[in-house]
Amino acid sequence: MIQMAKELIKASRKPVVFTGAGMSRESGMRTFRGEDGLWKQYSPEQLSSIEGLRADPETVWEWYRMRFMKSEGVKPHSGYYALTALQNEKGYLPVITQNIDGLHSEAGQVDVLEIHGSMRTASCIHRCGYSVALSRELVKNLPPVCQKCGAILRPDIVLFGEALPQDVLMRAYNLAEQCDLMLVIGTSVKVWPAAGLPFAALDSGAKIIEINPVQTELSVSKGVISIRNNAGEILPVLADHRQES
Numbered sequence: 001m002i003q004m005a006k007e008l009i010k011a012s013r014k015p016v017v018f019t020g021a022g023m024s025r026e027s028g029m030r031t032f033r034g035e036d037g038l039w040k041q042y043s044p045e046q047l048s049s050i051e052g053l054r055a056d057p058e059t060v061w062e063w064y065r066m067r068f069m070k071s072e073g074v075k076p077h078s079g080y081y082a083l084t085a086l087q088n089e090k091g092y093l094p095v096i097t098q099n100i101d102g103l104h105s106e107a108g109q110v111d112v113l114e115i116h117g118s119m120r121t122a123s124c125i126h127r128c129g130y131s132v133a134l135s136r137e138l139v140k141n142l143p144p145v146c147q148k149c150g151a152i153l154r155p156d157i158v159l160f161g162e163a164l165p166q167d168v169l170m171r172a173y174n175l176a177e178q179c180d181l182m183l184v185i186g187t188s189v190k191v192w193p194a195a196g197l198p199f200a201a202l203d204s205g206a207k208i209i210e211i212n213p214v215q216t217e218l219s220v221s222k223g224v225i226s227i228r229n230n231a232g233e234i235l236p237v238l239a240d241h242r243q244e245s
């Protein structure tokens with residue numbers, strides 16, 4: 001199975017990567033759903049919607065500051081660097097991710113489509129055009145405000161009740177329909193509309209290599225090579241062509 005996957009990758013002219021929470025989790029990134037301690041009293045709507053942010057910017061920003069602080073030390077695992085090497089080698093490997101942590105870019109990848117936005121930047125809630133990198137300095141005094149118009153800032157992630165960025169999503173679907181191979185890594189393939197991407201690729205005749213310790217709906221589909229393993233272990237093996245050359 002590994003050998004088959006390696007050959008598919010080697011032969012592919014238009015590969016695409018699609019990652020989900022499992023990829024981040026392997027790096028130690030936590031997924032926060034408001035279940036811990038003092039955050040338990042707040043609903044997801046209060047902490048993660050634009051209305052919640054408007055109603056109580058200080059509390060909501062405290063929540064994002066906590067998440068930012070906890071994710072600060074998280075580093076990309078070896079699977080990320082294997083993808084970077086593969087991207088450099090192929091000269092073409094768009095990366096579509098549902099993750100908001102920026103680890104793909106941190107590992108040196110380019111052409112990363114963050115369909116659920118990014119936790120690394122914040123921008124003006126009034127969309128005046130002001131945008132800034134999230135930093136300890138920025139979240140020292142809460143809530144952080146726009147340096148251009150004085151309104152509060154919002155994290156650049158897709159909030160509860162908001163639509164996904166349509167231009168990014170449209171390009172992701174175009175890539176899925178045009179690719180000849182999609183590496184689907186660490187995603188439960190359950191959160192729509194992102195979950196439709198691998199199926200769009202399959203429908204267009206692409207092959208899929210799925211890397212996930214857990215079986216998903218995709219695992220049993222035709223045209224899918226499903227490798228039940230961690231990305232950090234298997235990607236360096238798949239991206240290594242030394243034995244063949």
Ligand SMILES: [Zn+2]
Nearest residue numbers: 124128146149
């Ligand atoms: Zn502004």
